Amino acid sequence: MIKLLSLLNELNIKPKTPIGSGMYHTAFPFEKFKDKIIKTGKGDVDISSGGVKKINQKPLNKKMLDIFQRFPKFFAHVYKITDKYAVIQKLDTEAFKSDSFKLARGLIRLVMSEPRFAKNNTLLYPYAINPSLEPEDIDISYFIYFLTFSRNYRLGKKLRKYLPRDIFDKFYDFFKALDQSGVKNYLPRNRADVHENNLGYDKEGNLKFLDI
Ligand SMILES: Nc1ncnc2c1ncn2[C@@H]1O[C@H](COP(=O)(O)OP(=O)(O)O)[C@@H](O)[C@H]1O
Ligand SMILES: [Mg+2]
Numbered sequence: 001m002i003k004l005l006s007l008l009n010e011l012n013i014k015p016k017t018p019i020g021s022g023m024y025h026t027a028f029p030f031e032k033f034k035d036k037i038i039k040t041g042k043g044d045v046d047i048s049s050g051g052v053k054k055i056n057q058k059p060l061n062k063k064m065l066d067i068f069q070r071f072p073k074f075f076a077h078v079y080k081i082t083d084k085y086a087v088i089q090k091l092d093t094e095a096f097k098s099d100s101f102k103l104a105r106g107l108i109r110l111v112m113s114e115p116r117f118a119k120n121n122t123l124l125y126p127y128a129i130n131p132s133l134e135p136e137d138i139d140i141s142y143f144i145y146f147l148t149f150s151r152n153y154r155l156g157k158k159l160r161k162y163l164p165r166d167i168f169d170k171f172y173d174f175f176k177a178l179d180q181s182g183v184k185n186y187l188p189r190n191r192a193d194v195h196e197n198n199l200g201y202d203k204e205g206n207l208k209f210l211d212i
Helices: 002-013 062-070 093-113 115-119 140-148 150-160 165-181
Strands: 025-029 036-041 044-046 053-055 078-081 085-089 199-201 207-209
Touching: 062 078, 093 115, 093 140, 093 150, 093 165, 093 199, 150 165, 165 207
Parallel strands: none
Antiparallel strands: 025 036, 036 085, 044 053, 078 085, 199 207
């Protein structure tokens, strides 16, 4: 009986498999609602004493959740906040990653088809001189930022030719709106943490950040 109890206990407190983890947070699936996730501060699990003990638990970033709620157009919806966790709209991160890769491939096509333009562009130059350029070599964050800033309008216009139109428009509209929204005044170092792991699509296909 004791054995069974301890087994049940262990199964119960056995940590769930996260759907993703970064430097500060871990996201867990919400079993009851497939379109939501549970986000907590990142922690480690110590099993050295025979049981499962959570250690080094980082706090949930409340400032982040504040910004999410203030600017729902750009961030995943927040359903609930407690001291230990938050319930947040689940975004399709794989679809965003796949689109980011398509963007990177478009950039490679541009670099190969218009080498002169690429070599004369400070953003594209490092790519233009890389003879074995692969999509993985392209820094999406850097790239998206330059794409949407008006001073790189020429690059944006060129790139339009090499990218699937729907992806280009979606990314362009989102980051342009973000740039004009004033959100960045609330963000660390006044810039969004554009990264292939920090964005996703909601059910309606809107692009949104899941992290700042
Ligand atoms: N709303 C969400 N929808 C889907 N996946 C998420 C969501 N929030 C977090 N994740 C997953 O968890 C990972 C870590 O979350 P994130 O908030 O980026 O943590 P950190 O602050 O440590 O970077 C993400 O890279 C992503 O894989
Ligand atoms: Mg992150």
